[in-house]
Amino acid sequence: MELTAKSAAELHTLLESREISAVELTKAFIERINAIEDKVKAFMTLTEESALMQAAEVDAKLSRGDKLRPLEGIPMALKDNMCTEGVRTTCSSKILENFVPPYNATVAELLRQAGAVMLGKLNMDEFAMGSSTENSAFHVTRNPWDLERVTGGSSGGSAAAVVADQAVFTLGSDTGGSIRQPAAFCGVVGMKPTYGAVSRYGLIAFASSLDQIGPFTKDVRDNALVMNAIAGHDPKDSTSVPYDKPDYTKFLLNDIKGLKIGIPREYFGQGIDTEVDKVLRQALATLGSLGAEVEECSMPHTEYAMPAYYLIAPAEASSNLARYDGVRYGYRTEDSEDIISMFKKTRAEGFGSEVKRRIMLGTYALSAGYYDAYYLKAQKARTLIKQDFDRVLEKFDVLVAPTAPTVAFKFGEKSTDPLAMYLSDVCTVPLNLAGLPGITLPAGFAGGMPVGLQLMGKPFDEGTLYRVAYTFEQNTDFHKAKPAFSGEVA
Amino acid sequence: MSVFDRYEMVCGVETHVELATKTKIFCGCTTEFGGEQNTHVCPVCLGLPGVLPVLNREVVNLAIKAGLALNCEIAEFSKFDRKNYYYPDLPKNYQTSQYDLPICKNGWLMIETAEGQKKIGITRAHMEEDAGKLVHGGETITTSDESYVDYNRTGVPLLEIVSEPDMRSISEVLAYLEQLVQILEYTEVSDCRLEQGSVRFDINVSLRPRGSTELGIRTETKNLNSFSSVRRCMEYEIARQAEVLDAGEKVVQETRTWDEGRGITLSLRSKEEAHDYRYFPEPDLVPMVIDREWVEEIRKTLPELPAARRERLQILGLSAYDAEVITSSKGLADFFDKALRQCEDAKSLTNWVMGDFTRLLKANEVSVVDSPISPEQVAEMVNLIEKGTISGKIAKSVIEEMFATGKDASVIVKEKGLAQISDESALIKIIDEVIAANPASVEDYRAGKERAIGFLVGQVMKASKGQANPGLVNKLLKERLG
Ligand SMILES: [Zn+2]
Numbered sequence: 006m007e008l009t010a011k012s013a014a015e016l017h018t019l020l021e022s023r024e025i026s027a028v029e030l031t032k033a034f035i036e037r038i039n040a041i042e043d044k045v046k047a048f049m050t051l052t053e054e055s056a057l058m059q060a061a062e063v064d065a066k067l068s069r070g071d072k073l074r075p076l077e078g079i080p081m082a083l084k085d086n087m088c089t090e091g092v093r094t095t096c097s098s099k100i101l102e103n104f105v106p107p108y109n110a111t112v113a114e115l116l117r118q119a120g121a122v123m124l125g126k127l128n129m130d131e132f133a134m135g136s137s138t139e140n141s142a143f144h145v146t147r148n149p150w151d152l153e154r155v156t157g158g159s160s161g162g163s164a165a166a167v168v169a170d171q172a173v174f175t176l177g178s179d180t181g182g183s184i185r186q187p188a189a190f191c192g193v194v195g196m197k198p199t200y201g202a203v204s205r206y207g208l209i210a211f212a213s214s215l216d217q218i219g220p221f222t223k224d225v226r227d228n229a230l231v232m233n234a235i236a237g238h239d240p241k242d243s244t245s246v247p248y249d250k251p252d253y254t255k256f257l258l259n260d261i262k263g264l265k266i267g268i269p270r271e272y273f274g275q276g277i278d279t280e281v282d283k284v285l286r287q288a289l290a291t292l293g294s295l296g297a298e299v300e301e302c303s304m305p306h307t308e309y310a311m312p313a314y315y316l317i318a319p320a321e322a323s324s325n326l327a328r329y330d331g332v333r334y335g336y337r338t339e340d341s342e343d344i345i346s347m348f349k350k351t352r353a354e355g356f357g358s359e360v361k362r363r364i365m366l367g368t369y370a371l372s373a374g375y376y377d378a379y380y381l382k383a384q385k386a387r388t389l390i391k392q393d394f395d396r397v398l399e400k401f402d403v404l405v406a407p408t409a410p411t412v413a414f415k416f417g418e419k420s421t422d423p424l425a426m427y428l429s430d431v432c433t434v435p436l437n438l439a440g441l442p443g444i445t446l447p448a449g450f451a452g453g454m455p456v457g458l459q460l461m462g463k464p465f466d467e468g469t470l471y472r473v474a475y476t477f478e479q480n481t482d483f484h485k486a487k488p489a490f491s492g493e494v495a
Numbered sequence: 496m497s498v499f500d501r502y503e504m505v506c507g508v509e510t511h512v513e514l515a516t517k518t519k520i521f522c523g524c525t526t527e528f529g530g531e532q533n534t535h536v537c538p539v540c541l542g543l544p545g546v547l548p549v550l551n552r553e554v555v556n557l558a559i560k561a562g563l564a565l566n567c568e569i570a571e572f573s574k575f576d577r578k579n580y581y582y583p584d585l586p587k588n589y590q591t592s593q594y595d596l597p598i599c600k601n602g603w604l605m606i607e608t609a610e611g612q613k614k615i616g617i618t619r620a621h622m623e624e625d626a627g628k629l630v631h632g633g634e635t636i637t638t639s640d641e642s643y644v645d646y647n648r649t650g651v652p653l654l655e656i657v658s659e660p661d662m663r664s665i666s667e668v669l670a671y672l673e674q675l676v677q678i679l680e681y682t683e684v685s686d687c688r689l690e691q692g693s694v695r696f697d698i699n700v701s702l703r704p705r706g707s708t709e710l711g712i713r714t715e716t717k718n719l720n721s722f723s724s725v726r727r728c729m730e731y732e733i734a735r736q737a738e739v740l741d742a743g744e745k746v747v748q749e750t751r752t753w754d755e756g757r758g759i760t761l762s763l764r765s766k767e768e769a770h771d772y773r774y775f776p777e778p779d780l781v782p783m784v785i786d787r788e789w790v791e792e793i794r795k796t797l798p799e800l801p802a803a804r805r806e807r808l809q810i811l812g813l814s815a816y817d818a819e820v821i822t823s824s825k826g827l828a829d830f831f832d833k834a835l836r837q838c839e840d841a842k843s844l845t846n847w848v849m850g851d852f853t854r855l856l857k858a859n860e861v862s863v864v865d866s867p868i869s870p871e872q873v874a875e876m877v878n879l880i881e882k883g884t885i886s887g888k889i890a891k892s893v894i895e896e897m898f899a900t901g902k903d904a905s906v907i908v909k910e911k912g913l914a915q916i917s918d919e920s921a922l923i924k925i926i927d928e929v930i931a932a933n934p935a936s937v938e939d940y941r942a943g944k945e946r947a948i949g950f951l952v953g954q955v956m957k958a959s960k961g962q963a964n965p966g967l968v969n970k971l972l973k974e975r976l977g
Contacts (some may be wrong), residue, residue: 213778327588
């Protein structure tokens with residue numbers, strides 16, 4: 006197996022046994038990126054030089070005979086909405102094209118401290134608004150399983166880089182499915198943690214009450230390892246929750262006997278591709294055969310999730326994105342007569358159309374006279390959706406649903422129809438509204454494209470999700486499949 | 496005929512006061528005034544992409560303290576909201592403030608009016624962050640080719656205190672503002688440095704025909720930063736509104752701005768142009784649950800408030816006027832109280848503190864907290880007068896010397912030999928000389944002209960370089976001339 010195709014856990018063993026050096030490993034990834042990046046285009050920015058320096062530090066440590074921590078020397082990359090000191094952070098937007106943060110996001114800092122080697126920053130839908138990464142102001146990212154298809158989004162670069170072996174793991178952010186949907190489309194493992202489990206400090210906000218950072222990995226074990234490094238209370242984020250962070254690898258048990266798994270029927274209704282449905286039914290049968298008690302349940306307010314989400318997220322975004330005005334940093338229009346025209350032109354020229362659409366939606370939803378009918382009502386719906394989850398999760402340990410209603414679609418297929426695009430998040434959005442954790446993992450293929458199985462759990466019970474996901478993974482081979490593309494270049 | 500014969504004025508005030516915390520409301524930057532532009536800043540208060548606010552608990556403590564001093568209810572559940580509007584001094588283009596669940600509400604304070612005491616309602620008080628400061632190349636932001644922003648002040652904590660429209664005259668408004676500032680200063684909620692812009696007032700004024708109970712249409716004049724501006728602004732605005740009403744027209748509901756130089760108010764924006772701030776709950780902060788124990792802890796730290804202090808001083812024998820002057824600032828009142836602890840004569844101490852001591856502070860442009868002489872030193876000096884060691888006249892030069900050197904009064908008296916002459920034989924010697932030198936005045940006195948004694952006492956004082964005990968001189972003179 007190619008070095009770049011290995012998991013973090015495998016590479017850790019190779020590093021510790023001195024079979025490879027950290028610099029060799031980083032170089033292998035840089036070569037891999039250079040070889041295929043033309044086709045995939047997962048990255049926004051590469052940081053080869055600093056990556057090699059970080060790797061050299063790890064080698065120095067190894068030569069002193071020190072033990073390595075699990076992620077030490079492991080090459081990774083971050084979605085380009087996480088601030089990295091001295092490394093430009095664009096949110097794939099023209100308005101931040103040349104923005105170089107003077108500080109590190111907490112997750113960037115934690116991974117640096119954990120010794121992980123940062124290869125660069127990853128492409129995304131502009132300001133994380135989108136479900137295909139077609140909204141990047143710079144370029145699209147292609148799905149390694151079929152270069153004519155999207156990676157999903159908004160963390161498309163994060164998903165593609167992992168499946169294309171351009172990084173061992175990556176971080177993405179999930180506001181309405183932006184980790185889980187691209188992870189499913191690209192056939193990797195993606196975790197959206199409980200709201201408040203991972204610090205948002207330094208994550209460039211889209212919708213503050215929904216955004217959450219999480220890992221993309223090749224398998225479940227790696228995912229738990231990365232969560233160990235990034236989760237936990239951060240005093241810099243008032244919404245991060247002080248809780249007893251477990252060692253997530255302790256949950257990697259190949260055993261789900263007696264676990265209660267709920268199947269919310271609302272997630273398997275209209276709009277789910279029949280092929281996708283078939284794969285998921287098979288996955289449910291597998292879980293049942295492994296000893297879980299699988300039973301159908303109902304979450305009647307699920308249908309209100311999409312409209313509520315498309316009021317709350319744009320409302321928060323309209324305020325979060327107000328700071329991009331050309332006064333302090335980022336893009337400023339070339340010609341303006343006065344301060345008002347500077348604001349207007351800077352924003353008109355700096356933002357893409359989807360971002361503008363959501364700013365307008367959100368501004369409208371918060372406006373005097375409309376607030377009660379839209380924003381407030383959406384918040385009430387959010388409460389009802391949360392109560393649905395609370396109720397079923399009293400009975401079940403884990404809920405299972407599709408991650409996305411279809412497999413990855415073709416470029417341009419939905420980009421002209423915002424509503425069709427929004428619907429690709431229909432299975433992921435409710436969880437963000439409820440603030441709960443969810444994981445997606447490869448569950449099979451439909452028409453040659455990966456299908457993701459979504460597991461949803463109780464607050465701060467990422468452990469049980471890992472347990473179920475690990476058991477499924479240990480008893481299936483879907484995660485081992487590689488896109489043909491992979492071989493083509495190797 | 497005065498405007499007030501025809502119209503009754505109704506006024507409410509919004510006061511924005513900087514809270515006296517060491518650091519800003521949502522980050523660790525200093526709140527210190529001044530400093531080179533854009534040096535008291537960090538990613539958080541600059542609103543850089545990705546940053547998050549963390550509430551400074553001391554801000555909540557001070558807000559609760561102010562609320563208690565203003566007789567407010569302290570909310571058990573309170574939250575922050577975003578107030579959205581675009582302005583280059585606002586780095587996030589929204590201000591984190593409080594909208595529908597302010598920390599304090601339903602309070603009051605008492606003012607003194609010509610008709611006696613009057614209660615002024617406090618609708619609410621809420622916490623928010625200050626904006627930065629704009630420096631324009633030209634007159635205004637729209638007419639300048641370039642403008643600069645200093646974000647040092649961005650994120651300094653403010654408390655906005657909103658009064659009920661309970662005031663009916665300019666003097667009531669000024670009394671309210673003075674009381675309010677005094678209370679905030681006493682409780683150390685704010686330094687209340689008006690000259691540094693740490694207190695700003697928005698004045699809502701409307702007129703209505705005498706006898707009417709309906710409210711007139713109001714204007715709001717924003718950002719006044721001194722009592723004198725408030726007075727002048729109100730005089731102007733009342734006259735302007737009266738003129739509009741006299742002409743049978745309607746006052747336009749609008750926001751106005753005060754032009755200090757020209758002494759007029761100008762329209763800033765009408766009701767139709769008013770901002771839609773699109774308030775919504777701040778998702779980056781969690782709501783505050785303020786348990787009653789917390790409130791009670793803070794109540795324990797409340798100092799004696801000005802009204803209570805005035806009452807206590809009057810019981811000690813001070814006149815209402817003197818008590819008012821002494822308590823006008825916490826610094827002076829504290830100074831007085833400390834001195835009083837070592838001084839028996841409250842009345843004499845009052846005269847010295849309000850008189851020469853205050854005059855010297857002003858002449859040397861130092862505030863009472865930076866006084867070069869301590870309350871104990873002033874007390875000692877007053878005690879020397881009461882004991883007859885020095886005369887009041889000598890004391891005037893002694894306190895000057897104390898102020899200049901910081902020395903104790905007793906030390907100065909000793910060094911300069913200023914102690915009063917109360918030795919009768921020494922005084923008789925001087926008296927005899929004066930009698931011999933002023934036969935005409937002696938004649939006058941003996942002829943029944945009582946006033947002549949004053950002249951002779953003066954001559955004795957002069958001959959003794961002011962050190963003779965004047966009471967004793969008077970007595971001895973009369974005996975000698977007897
Ligand atoms: Zn700061």
